[in-house]
Amino acid sequence: MSAPVHGAGGSDTNKPGRRILVGRVVGAFGVRGEVKLESWTEPRSAIFGYRPWILRDARGNERELMGVRGRQVGKGLSAEIPGVEDRDAAEAMRGTEVYVDRSALPRPAEGEFYWIDLEGLEVVNVEGVALGRVSHLFATGANDVLVARDGDRERMIPFVRPQYVTAIDFDAGRITVDWDPDF
CATH class of the missing domain: 2.30.30.240 (PRC-barrel domain)
Known part of the structure; x- marks a missing residue:
């Protein structure tokens, strides 16, 4: 994800509807429908604090999602996605991209900005x-x-x-x- 980097000033790029790619489903985790998640947020687990998620599959179909729960697992992340209840359903989500609205990101501190804003x-x-x-x-x-x-x-x-x-x-x-x- 676009991590805050030190800079001069901030920007008002919290434009409604602007979406930020924050992660991707990379496979199934276990047998109960959890997915392995790649996150580009800093820290990686911050992805679970942004809501709602907009999931986009390989065909471009999108759906908005609330209620995702996740956790750190070793060096990676796993997530429980509502409606995904077994390993096959989780595996079918491989490659699904996770977006959030730019407005869901916290306002950068004074002197910082997000890469996406550049x-x-x-x-x-x-x-x-x-x-x-x-x-x-x-x-x-x-x-x-x-x-x-x-x-x-x-x-x-x-x-x-x-x-x-x-x-x-x-x-x-x-x-x-x-x-x-x-x-």
Whole structure:
């Protein structure tokens, strides 16, 4: 999921109807209908605090769901989903994506924001050269990376403040970076 990262300011991107992919069913757990769950929230178990869930299956069918219960199991998560009562039904859910409305996420603390709020912002370098728009961010362990896409071209810019990411202006919809446009 889009984890909070330190930044300047916050954004008002709690737009109604905007959905955030927070996890996915990766298989069955046990014989009583529990599912194994992959979560992109931080911490992973926070996925159980967001409600309602919108489940989207491989065909694109969606349903809203309340009443999910879950727990940490070893290094993973398991969940009890209402109406899923045996292993076959749980296994049939493999690949089902779990979404929540953006408005279900807590407001970021002052000076923090969610990665999802950066997606779509214009990226320009300190000289004003347009480098594209934020496609997504990912973690590498050493530092996070911002991916700016301009047509078929992708630029991977270390999300290191203030060395490479010098400013984030949500009102203008722009991120300024200290980055060579030819790189």
